[in-house]
Amino acid sequence: MIDDTLKIFKELNKKDFRIFAGIELGMRDYEWVPVSEIQRFACMPLDKLNYRLEWLRRKKMVIGTLDPYEGYKLYFEAYDALALHTYVARKTFSAIGVEIGVGKESVVMEVQKEPEMAIADPEIFILKLHREGRTSFKQVKRTREHLAGKEHFSWIYAARLAAAREFDIMQKLWPDVSIPRPVDQNRHTIVMEVAQGSDLFKTKLLDPDWYLDEILRQVKLTYGKGIIHNDLSEYNIFVSEDGIQIIDWPQYVTLAHPHAEELLRRDVENVLNHFSKKYKIHRDIDDVIAEIKTGANVDMDQLRKEFPDEEARLNEEMEREREFAVDELEDCETGFGDEN
Numbered sequence: 095m096i097d098d099t100l101k102i103f104k105e106l107n108k109k110d111f112r113i114f115a116g117i118e119l120g121m122r123d124y125e126w127v128p129v130s131e132i133q134r135f136a137c138m139p140l141d142k143l144n145y146r147l148e149w150l151r152r153k154k155m156v157i158g159t160l161d162p163y164e165g166y167k168l169y170f171e172a173y174d175a176l177a178l179h180t181y182v183a184r185k186t187f188s189a190i191g192v193e194i195g196v197g198k199e200s201v202v203m204e205v206q207k208e209p210e211m212a213i214a215d216p217e218i219f220i221l222k223l224h225r226e227g228r229t230s231f232k233q234v235k236r237t238r239e240h241l242a243g244k245e246h247f248s249w250i251y252a253a254r255l256a257a258a259r260e261f262d263i264m265q266k267l268w269p270d271v272s273i274p275r276p277v278d279q280n281r282h283t284i285v286m287e288v289a290q291g292s293d294l295f296k297t298k299l300l301d302p303d304w305y306l307d308e309i310l311r312q313v314k315l316t317y318g319k320g321i322i323h324n325d326l327s328e329y330n331i332f333v334s335e336d337g338i339q340i341i342d343w344p345q346y347v348t349l350a351h352p353h354a355e356e357l358l359r360r361d362v363e364n365v366l367n368h369f370s371k372k373y374k375i376h377r378d379i380d381d382v383i384a385e386i387k388t389g390a391n392v393d394m395d396q397l398r399k400e401f402p403d404e405e406a407r408l409n410e411e412m413e414r415e416r417e418f419a420v421d422e423l424e425d426c427e428t429g430f431g432d433e434n
């Protein structure tokens with residue numbers, strides 16, 4: 095789990111990240127990345143590499159095979175470590191705090207960024223590590239169609255796609271829709287601001303009517319941009335004195351989705367059910383949906399242009415990254431910070 099990753103993270107050095115990055119790149123082409131491939135990137139003699147691989151294997155960061163040849167692949171933990179390493183290098187954050195949520199499809203942590211000025215307080219952000227490929231067989235199956243013989247790569251791909259989708263939509267919605275500000279994205283993870291207040295399902299509201307109106311107003315604003323959350327419920331809404339914020343966006347759909355109507359209805363139903371069960375507030379779902387749609391004027395052509403085939407886009411992006419990583423890794427003197 096992430097705790098183990100954090101413990102081991104401190105013991106990892108520059109070369110280990112090169113090893114991980116070499117395996118990461120190799121995993122696009124190999125189920126088991128051959129040691130010769132890893133060595134191209136690791137910039138170390140074979141005996142040292144073997145020693146280090148054995149250590150990483152014992153620490154459960156990589157998994158190896160000897161049959162039909164000696165090869166390795168990454169565990170999720172190593173992939174986490176790569177993302178953490180990138181964020182620290184970019185100064186997105188400098189320290190990792192407590193775990194604040196483990197969902198079916200994610201691990202959520204607090205992270206800290208040191209202030210630019212020593213006198214200011216550190217900033218706290220949220221790091222969400224996606225876990226889609228690990229648990230969601232449906233998602234894996236869907237992405238498999240795009241992988242053609244690269245099934246071994248599917249968890250990296252699925253988790254990455256989810257993170258990229260989530261960050262992307264958050265950038266499009268913020269600040270018009272009330273969501274935490276998106277801060278940064280890398281691999282299967284995103285960084286965002288901390289949502290204000292606490293989860294709706296945990297809270298006893300004193301003025302539930304006001305909050306229900308506010309939630310529906312945000313659903314309407316989102317809809318007005320051609321977007322449906324598609325996993326809206328009391329578990330993905332934060333409430334505070336100032337208002338509400340909606341989180342957890344990777345499964346959003348656009349109005350161009352063939353089931354957009356049903357999905358909107360389900361979102362609204364979840365919210366109305368919560369308020370009717372907990373607060374005995376009853377609203378007519380048809381009236382609510384009619385109100386959400388009132389005045390919406392979404393240009394569908396524009397929408398389709400803005401949301402092109404995401405898988406294709408991600409593939410392109412990963413190809414670009416690969417070229418960049420190959421350049422960076424092949425120069426054994428650069429990248430990947432100081433050795434410790």
Ligand SMILES: Nc1ncnc2c1ncn2[C@@H]1O[C@H](COP(=O)(O)OP(=O)(O)O)[C@@H](O)[C@H]1O
Nearest residue numbers: 195197198199200202220274287288289341342
């Ligand atoms: N920006 C945030 N601020 C505060 N807490 C958050 C934030 N994002 C996620 N969380 C916490 O982590 C939990 C899981 O995150 P979520 O995005 O809903 O992922 P999942 O798909 O696993 O449900 C949330 O229910 C919430 O309690």
Ligand SMILES: [Mg+2]
Nearest residue numbers: 197329330342
């Ligand atoms: Mg959630």
